[in-house]
Amino acid sequence: MDATAKPRKREPRGEYAKTRATRAAILDAALDVFAESGYRSGSLREVAQRVGMSEAGLLHHFPNKPALLAAVLDRRDHHSLEWTRMTEGNGDVTLRGLVETATRNSSSPGVVELYCILSAEATAADHPAHEYFVRRYELGRSNVRRAFEDLERQNRLMPGITPLNAAIATLAMMDGLQVQWLLHRDVVDMAAELRRFFTAFVNIDFASSP
Amino acid sequence: MDATAKPRKREPRGEYAKTRATRAAILDAALDVFAESGYRSGSLREVAQRVGMSEAGLLHHFPNKPALLAAVLDRRDHHSLEWTRMTEGNGDVTLRGLVETATRNSSSPGVVELYCILSAEATAADHPAHEYFVRRYELGRSNVRRAFEDLERQNRLMPGITPLNAAIATLAMMDGLQVQWLLHRDVVDMAAELRRFFTAFVNIDFASSP
DNA sequence: GTCTATATGGCGATAGAC
DNA sequence: GTCTATCGCCATATAGAC
Numbered sequence: 001m002d003a004t005a006k007p008r009k010r011e012p013r014g015e016y017a018k019t020r021a022t023r024a025a026i027l028d029a030a031l032d033v034f035a036e037s038g039y040r041s042g043s044l045r046e047v048a049q050r051v052g053m054s055e056a057g058l059l060h061h062f063p064n065k066p067a068l069l070a071a072v073l074d075r076r077d078h079h080s081l082e083w084t085r086m087t088e089g090n091g092d093v094t095l096r097g098l099v100e101t102a103t104r105n106s107s108s109p110g111v112v113e114l115y116c117i118l119s120a121e122a123t124a125a126d127h128p129a130h131e132y133f134v135r136r137y138e139l140g141r142s143n144v145r146r147a148f149e150d151l152e153r154q155n156r157l158m159p160g161i162t163p164l165n166a167a168i169a170t171l172a173m174m175d176g177l178q179v180q181w182l183l184h185r186d187v188v189d190m191a192a193e194l195r196r197f198f199t200a201f202v203n204i205d206f207a208s209s210p
Numbered sequence: 211m212d213a214t215a216k217p218r219k220r221e222p223r224g225e226y227a228k229t230r231a232t233r234a235a236i237l238d239a240a241l242d243v244f245a246e247s248g249y250r251s252g253s254l255r256e257v258a259q260r261v262g263m264s265e266a267g268l269l270h271h272f273p274n275k276p277a278l279l280a281a282v283l284d285r286r287d288h289h290s291l292e293w294t295r296m297t298e299g300n301g302d303v304t305l306r307g308l309v310e311t312a313t314r315n316s317s318s319p320g321v322v323e324l325y326c327i328l329s330a331e332a333t334a335a336d337h338p339a340h341e342y343f344v345r346r347y348e349l350g351r352s353n354v355r356r357a358f359e360d361l362e363r364q365n366r367l368m369p370g371i372t373p374l375n376a377a378i379a380t381l382a383m384m385d386g387l388q389v390q391w392l393l394h395r396d397v398v399d400m401a402a403e404l405r406r407f408f409t410a411f412v413n414i415d416f417a418s419s420p
Numbered sequence: 421g422t423c424t425a426t427a428t429g430g431c432g433a434t435a436g437a438c
Numbered sequence: 439g440t441c442t443a444t445c446g447c448c449a450t451a452t453a454g455a456c
Binding site for chain 1: 246247248250251323326327329330331332333334343344347348351368370371375378379381382383384385386387389390392393394397398403406407409410411
């Protein structure tokens with residue numbers, strides 16, 4: 001504590017906070033732009049314009065385009081707890097969580113578009129998000145497989161279906177519903193379709209919670 | 211017959227045949243390029259290079275980029291009879307046909323990539339292929355719905371599922387399997403997963419044909 | 421930390437010769 | 439029917455002033 005009487009010395013945190021806010025604004029804008037045009041076609045120019053700064057200013061915070069994409073994906077994974085909350089191995093909780101995710105996605109078409117375009121683009125081995133999506137699907141399958149294993153132990157999984165098969169089908173269903181929903185939002189109800197899908201594969205009742 | 215001894219006069223058909231062959235070569239190359247990079251990122255330059263001609267030469271055959279894309283999609287729809295063969299309204303035939311389609315697709319990842327990226331891109335209303343995909347999914351749903359209506363009449367559809375729901379789920383499953391298959395071809399067997407999916411929803415036996 | 425200015429290159433498309 | 443040459447635009451990225 002010195003003579004200036006200000007409890008905070010030189011407001012260093014203010015500086016950092018502003019930087020953090022700027023970076024957050026950039027990531028928001030980047031998510032919007034990549035969601036609308038995909039990664040390859042979305043431009044840094046557009047991102048910079050939306051956030052109200054120059055391209056050079058933007059590139060001070062993220063050295064290049066792939067780095068910006070990586071930051072967008074990382075933040076999304078940290079923000080949404082969809083997968084971590086399901087790691088418990090409780091089949092009912094996980095499946096209900098997936099339906100909840102579908103419901104939540106129905107109110108943010110921008111994010112859905114981002115993932116549809118990006119996951120298709122990232123199919124190419126040289127795409128900067130390729131490894132991200134490879135890992136993401138492996139993780140997703142193993143989490144959902146555990147859920148179905150739990151239900152199988154309770155004899156609630158349809159005979160002739162392995163937990164891995166059910167997991168693959170579940171992720172496929174969720175992905176496929178997204179494209180169809182984006183094209184015809186009036187016809188497709190992602191959460192309802194997913195619930196119906198689950199009731200065909202396992203003995204589960206969604207009447208209670210979601 | 212004249213002094214030149216050539217039975218064909220002036221080879222006029224040769225000219226036309228060459229044009230047709232050139233156009234076909236362009237469409238093949240365009241399919242490859244769009245499949246690898248999508249429509250927005252795939253360039254006419256790359257297409258022209260693969261087919262061994264200049265951009266201007268290419269643009270003589272197709273006036274602009276959207277026209278080239280439309281030609282690629284049109285040809286694919288004419289070549290593959292997947293939908294028309296299913297229009298009969300016979301549920302078993304249609305569902306078997308879909309499994310066949312999945313099997314066939316497993317041997318042409320290029321085409322699968324084209325449709326994954328393109329259908330995601332074309333979600334945007336201003337994409338040149340938007341209307342194409344809107345119509346394609348409407349048509350697909352109505353064809354597959356008819357198939358499930360046929361099975362419903364025979365009491366072979368799972369109770370609580372409408373034919374439309376089943377159709378939406380079927381298209382979603384096929385789409386979703388494609389992305390996952392492109393990322394992990396060793397883990398995902400599209401045709402097998404689709405068969406399992408059908409047996410969960412309807413009373414059908416795939417032991418006989420495909 | 422943000423700017424202007426600029427380098428460098430790919431893009432779709434056109435004009436006009438052959 | 440195909441070419442060369444060229445236009446105008448937008449992209450990513452860098453250099454250096456403030």
